[in-house]
Amino acid sequence: MTLSAERVSWAAGGTEILKDVSLTVETGEFLGIIGPNGSGKTSLMSLLAGIRAPKSGSVLLDGAPIGLLGRRAVARRLALVEQQAETGERITARQAVELGRTPYLGALSPWSPEDDRIVDGALEDVDMAYLAGRSWHTLSGGERQRLHIARALAQQPEILLLDEPTNHLDIGHQIGLLDLVRQQELTVVAALHDLNHAALFCDRIAVLQEGRLAGLGEPREVLTEERIRTVFGFDVEIEQDDGGICNIRFLTRRTQKRAPRAQGRRTLSAMGA
């Protein structure tokens, strides 16, 4: 199943937010979307999920314009976990995950033991089975975030769209969650802030800068010192390990004291910080 954006633009409040963005998500790949705050990552995710319509261009799910497919048909193929997703407060953790089964339920297909099995599995996957009976409003931000992922897994999509999926999680759960998602036989698009996570987990990375695509390719092609300086305004050193995985080291006043080769580059102090 392929998902593609073809020359999409999107505007809000009289400003063009996304400009002529084209990309195709290949079946089974993990595509990362990176870019500074306000560069358009969330906007692009919502267009790819079909919850916003482009001003021009088109988003195609298996070749068909996503806006012409019914919500239920889209939800069986594609799940979105939004950055600030909320769920009604008077439900338990398990009930929040059960919502993922909604696209499959109907008068002729009521809740079944198979739905229970899928929900139990999703709770186990995100390490939340032990809190299944807890009220939603008593859960921490990280626990809620893991449940949102579980809800999306329970939806059994072929494509998973994750908008900053790790932003509330401790480091163990950040790596655990990206590892878990990577292990699923799913096509994944994830907006990520941590460039080292992008380097470690993504097959390809798309870089957004002021609403335009400023790079698309494998991590080692895209994550260059020059591009990170241009897009994020920050100096880094990049080393590749034996497996070709980039390790990005941020150059701050503190690291510069320890690394003479970085002297003379633009630093936090030169940026006015």
Ligand SMILES: Nc1ncnc2c1ncn2[C@@H]1O[C@H](COP(=O)(O)OP(=O)(O)OP(=O)(O)O)[C@@H](O)[C@H]1O
């Ligand atoms: N409905 C809207 N009306 C006006 N401006 C909007 C609207 N939605 C988004 N924007 C603006 O579009 C730009 C891109 O927003 P978007 O949320 O897509 O960026 P982002 O890359 O996800 O940012 P962040 O890393 O901060 O989450 C921002 O400047 C934002 O203020």
